[in-house]
Amino acid sequence: MAIEELSNSLPMMLYKALDTIMPKFRIIFKEFGITEPQARVLRILWQHETIALNELSSLSLITPPSLVGVIDRMELNGLVERNNSNIDRRKIIVNLTEKGEKLESKILPKVKKVYAEIESSMTKKDLNNTLFLLNKISLIYKK
């Protein structure tokens, strides 16, 4: 398999994998009127309660310029709130509203069901190997 062939290239295979699995998740998100980037933000906030926007950016892999709009729309939708930091006046602290909190128990079970579906389709070993290798790739240019 010639790796430099476009259709077999690492980028295309990564995109193809995402195109395969993400629609399954998006169907769930749409039920609740949110998008995939918004769901990523929610999942982080379900763990953190409160978090600075820049850290939210790192964890969600959403760049700041995109994240500003994502948070804007989530705020309009009553899912999150923006607050100023007392310690560092440059920082914006994001936290969930009650509406945002309540979504966890509705969305997470359905999301986990899709994960289970994926795991059952490819052996746990393959999945772990994939994650291990993807992690290696993500470290290629670090330091």
Next chain:
Amino acid sequence: MAIEELSNSLPMMLYKALDTIMPKFRIIFKEFGITEPQARVLRILWQHETIALNELSSLSLITPPSLVGVIDRMELNGLVERNNSNIDRRKIIVNLTEKGEKLESKILPKVKKVYAEIESSMTKKDLNNTLFLLNKISLIYKK
């Protein structure tokens, strides 16, 4: 490693891998005034000379509504041409202009250099395993 943890989830790891490698390619594309989706279209056309838009969509993993705009802009930039099919009047045939053809010898070598850089950072075996596993994932829901 808890797979259902967001940061270790398959989707996030796929995104992280893409975020790691794609900027290296985009730097090249920008030199030539094109974007990443446009580069994908070019690479396909360098192999096909002429191709129907729907097949171009499948091979590039760019959905038709997005592809329409991508081709529009490439046409404006003088890289491709649209033509009607004689056989099936619904179809639009896309082909390169001379300008689009000439980019191959300039862009491909640089792209291959990045591939080589990636390969050298992670052993050929790991790369092949990754491609093999990603391929498996992309087949999960087929048939």
Next chain:
DNA sequence: TATTAATAGTTAATATATTAACTAAAGTCC
């Protein structure tokens, strides 16, 4: 063959992504 279903391309509306530039607030260093 008239009808119905499926396909190819497009448009529209909304949400994101990408890159560059800009403001405000900290941090550094002499």
Next chain:
DNA sequence: GGACTTTAGTTAATATATTAACTATTAATA
């Protein structure tokens, strides 16, 4: 303490992505 640098968040401009809906053709089938 004032100049310089870095960081956090934002805005702007342009390009894509996503979903739904719509037009024109072609295929399928009763």
